[in-house]
Amino acid sequence: MSTITESVTIAAPAGAAYERWNEYEALPRFADGVLNVERRGEDVTHWTVSVAGVTREFDARVLERIPGRRLTWCSIDGPKHAGAMDFEPLDEHTTRVTARVELVPEGFAEAAADRLGVINLRVRRDLQQFKQYMEDDTAPPPKAWDEPWHGSAM
Template sequence: MSTITESIDVDVNVTTAYNQWTQFESFPRFMEGVDTISQVDDTHTHWVVSMAGVQREFDATITEQHPDERVAWRSDDGPQHAGVVTFRPLGDATTRVTAQMDIDPDSFVENAADKLGILNRRVKGDMVRFKEFIESRGTETGQWRGDTDRPGTTH
């Protein structure tokens, strides 16, 4: 299993950055290799992704979500991964967005991409594209302000 951590400072307030991140269906606009994401319900998504000409589909569950703080998930099937994105205000109009993902590549292509650092570069590029996307808009495309506690905990 590999862990990838990337942070970027975006020039929007924490609420705007967080709200945009909750709009999963917009991810293909800034995430390389993400073809589509469908929001099934408040805590379930369906992903279609491509890497090196190989298309994969999987479902993921949002395991924790707290407005303006964090969104965590884990895959239910397909490529095994889990992660968390945190949002920290650095001022009134700047937010640090940090993505940490644990990925367990399960195919030759995914293993090769991991070993060659391609996955790390892809996540770094996704964060840069998120920054460009949200800063160029200045506002989010939508929002979901619900609160989802990690199983067995309360917020």
């Protein structure tokens, strides 16, 4: 199992960054390799991703949702992984976003990509692209928060 941890500082309030990330259907706009995300209920999503040229589909479940602060998940089927997104307010207008992903690469191509650090680079680039997406004035504003929901911790 590999654990990847990357952070980026964004010129946006933590609540806005959290809400934008929580719009799963928009993730393909800035997350390389995320081809499609569909909601399948309040806490289940279906993902189509490409890793090292291999397309995979899986379902993931949200384990913990603390609006404006934290989101954790794990895969239900398909590639084994889990993770957390933390949104730490540094001040009213600045947020440190930290992604922690734990994964078990499937197949030769994904294992090679993991060993070569390609997956680490992808997570780092995705966070940089998220920063640009958040700080771009032409991006649509985040939706209002849903009702607070707190599941069990990861």
